[in-house]
Amino acid sequence: MNGSNHSVRLGLIDGDGIGPEVVAATRAVVDEAVGAAGLDPVAWVPLLIGHAAIAAHGHPLPEQTLSALDDLDAWILGPHDNVSYPDRMRVAPGGAIRKRLGLYANIRPAAAFAGVRATAPGIDLVIVRENSEGFYADRNMFAGSGEFRPTEDVAMAVAVFTRRACERIAHEAFRLAQERRNKLTVVHKANVLPMTTGLFRDVCYEVAAQYPQVRVTDEHVDAVAAHLVRAPGDFDVIVTENLFGDILSDLAGELSGSLGMAASLNCSDAKAMAQAVHGAAPTLAGHNRANPVALQLSAAMLLRWLAVRRRERGLTEAADRITGAVAATLAAGVATADLGGLASTSEFTEQVTARVHRR
Template sequence: MGDSLRIGVLHGDGIGPEIVPAATTVVSTALGRNEIDVEWVDLPFGAAAIESHGTPAPDETLRALDGLDAWILGPHDSAGYPAEFAGQLTPGAVIRKRYNLFANLRPSRALAADRAMSPGIDLLIVRENSEGLYADRNMATGSGEFMPTPDVALAVGVVTRAASERIAREAFTWARRRRGKLTIVHKANVLTMTTGLFRDACLDVGRDFPDVEVSQQHVDAMAAHLVRRAADFDVVVTENLFGDILSDLAAELAGSLGTAASINCSSEKAMAQAAHGAAPDIAGRGIANPTAMIGSAAMLLAWLAQRSGDERIFAAAGAIDAALAATVAAGVSTADLGGAASTAEFAQAVAERV
């Protein structure tokens, strides 16, 4: 990568055009202080792309992503798109499938202890991102949901050993980097074959990581344990649907879904994408919390650093994380965390601390 990065910018819908620039401001500052230039490549995406190109994920955007180091993806409001796009893959899903971004990494850490229901929480949920019960991910063509009659709806859930082992290896690798503990979450007492296969594949991979302490929980028990003792968990690996639900719960325990950072990645490509949605009800008001988007961008830099071995990018990612924590600790936050800062004011405060 040398002394420069080319990172795509897809602003998205709703609050996207507010929180994505907040993230790029902070990232530019952090990389600049570590003597790395960044070229931001704006690409059409979402509702604006429907107006300009007739589709939310234009071919020119997808082709451009091929040549970029990584990209930042704003939230999309596909429910608000014209009726002709109903039932189609969301634009984020189009990108995720194109690049086989099989891992969704969602950390939860309390930034403002007085606003967190679990002040000691510091965990990473590693979510399998390519199959399961999600209809946009489990079929080569068509949808994984279908209705044989108007009053009967069926869904196909897909769990494969290959995908389960792949996400397990990712999770064990992260556990080794963190505190050396990994919890496998499943529902094998009821979904014996599907989530049982997921559990067994994870346990098999664990034999290659004897230094990692392994435990397992049923998903319903795990939800209760997170509420009662979230600080006891380090890395959690689970399938798609369970990971989606548990990560939102963990984010609220940490203070707000607005702080929920996330990246979707493979071994070759990654995109920063906050765990929350487009929040069209507050779009344009300058009150959206950009913490999740900024944190997602920091995770993206850490992923790029691991891939390249460039310590300067690691330093930039670490500086952003530290600046986020210091900013909130200083009493600067958006309204959802009890503060009065606007989206842009919060981003500027973080950039100054970088």
């Protein structure tokens, strides 16, 4: 399929809060970039989660949506606000989708952009987060939850680490490090969790033998948090377990300027989901003030993933056009309020779509 021109089918899920606004802004940029790259228009497949799904189907993550995702290779997921769902429906759609579809890798880059006042101007790293196990209670059991209360006054949680999961996320991280600066940091807490995070660390070093050109170090998660603030430029690719990766990537996102800039891709070998790191921000919903950059950059990551899977150079070009247009727009001083700018969501998106055609 190298150089072919077949239409791409992508799921499109608005989500809650600012979701419909940033998803619409992302769709507009993707459509423009795909057209500029000379590809057929994207075949969008709209799907429901969250409050819209509750209203239509009585559940925040209906079977209709899950069945449709089974038939798709890739989709864009808007943020959701599961804390506002009725008590009996407090499912987190993103986590449930990751578990059902086996999206074991969460790739979260953090880089400073010209024109953005970053706390750490030199930051340029990627956090590779294991997405299926660890301390996350919704993803570490075959049935039921890994978090439970044996008595009214006692709450307990189970963390799960398997060699298979550690190996596959390590391979993902090492492959990415080879494409970047050949430097990888394994993050763990083996001094107090030697069996669980110690297994993660040890398996990563075992996998390292297959990537001799990559320089490997390891650090405790608390030390890495301090090190990120002091010298973020020392890091290239970080690989870690689920909870640590979630926390460190939020920190890295803020250091790069704003969580509104924090993109991510959830993927397996067969499926991928673009999802911004930030939440639904319900207080901003409907005001045309949300920053769409995180989801737009997430969509670019999705197109690059598809380009490799389909061997389609045009999708790589479309992804490059999106990232280049976002960077050029920010460098020109156009930004939303969270970045200290005056642009609305739609105004920022218009500026990006206009720059998509410039190489």
